[in-house]
Amino acid sequence: MRHLSLTLAAMLVAFTAWAEDAPRDVQAELLAFNDRFNALAADYDVEGLVGLYADTSLWISPDTRPVPGQQGASEVFSFMSAQQATNLHSVDVLEVSEDGTLAMMVGNADISIPSMNVEFTGTLQFVMRWSDGEWRILSDMYNVHEG
Numbered sequence: 001m002r003h004l005s006l007t008l009a010a011m012l013v014a015f016t017a018w019a020e021d022a023p024r025d026v027q028a029e030l031l032a033f034n035d036r037f038n039a040l041a042a043d044y045d046v047e048g049l050v051g052l053y054a055d056t057s058l059w060i061s062p063d064t065r066p067v068p069g070q071q072g073a074s075e076v077f078s079f080m081s082a083q084q085a086t087n088l089h090s091v092d093v094l095e096v097s098e099d100g101t102l103a104m105m106v107g108n109a110d111i112s113i114p115s116m117n118v119e120f121t122g123t124l125q126f127v128m129r130w131s132d133g134e135w136r137i138l139s140d141m142y143n144v145h146e147g
Contacts, residue, residue: 026100030128033135034091034105041088044081050074053137054129060141073140085113089124101130109142121145 033052040048050070053059059072066072080087093106105126112119122144128135 024100026096026103026130027094029130029135030094030096030103030105031091033128034089034107037089038087041077041080042086044084046074046077046081049077052135053140054131057137058139060139062143073137080111080113083113083115085111085115087111103128103130103135 037049037052040052050073053070053073055069057068057070057073059067059076061067061072061076079085088110089107090110091105091107093104095104097103103126105124105128107124109122109124110119111122122142124140124142126137127139129138
């Protein structure tokens with residue numbers, strides 16, 4: 001019995017070491033990040049959404065000065081939550097650094113604010129950093145499509 005326990009313990013240590021060295025599927029991580037963003041937006045989870053942004057992030061909106069930190073995200077997501085707005089992101093382009101620690105995500109944001117009778121689509125661009133085992137948004141820049 002003792003031999004079996006030692007064998008199982010050795011196998012567990014070997015598996016843990018292998019799992020830590022296994023290559024990351026960065027594209028899958030980023031798509032899962034986008035899915036998480038969409039789920040938090042659908043739940044109007046302002047704190048969860050703002051938590052996706054680095055403390056030193058930069059919020060870049062059309063026709064306004066960039067806002068450093070999480071303030072821009074907090075203000076926009078708080079407004080959208082109060083209005084029960086929808087914000088659905090899709091991903092069209094993912095670019096990842098060779099070492100897998102930086103990424104750029106480009107896609108569309110479909111926004112609907114029924115209480116204001118407003119709907120629009122825009123292009124979003126996230127620049128992201130892998131840190132402490134998770135992705136964080138370093139900059140969020142978007143524009144609104146005319147028409």
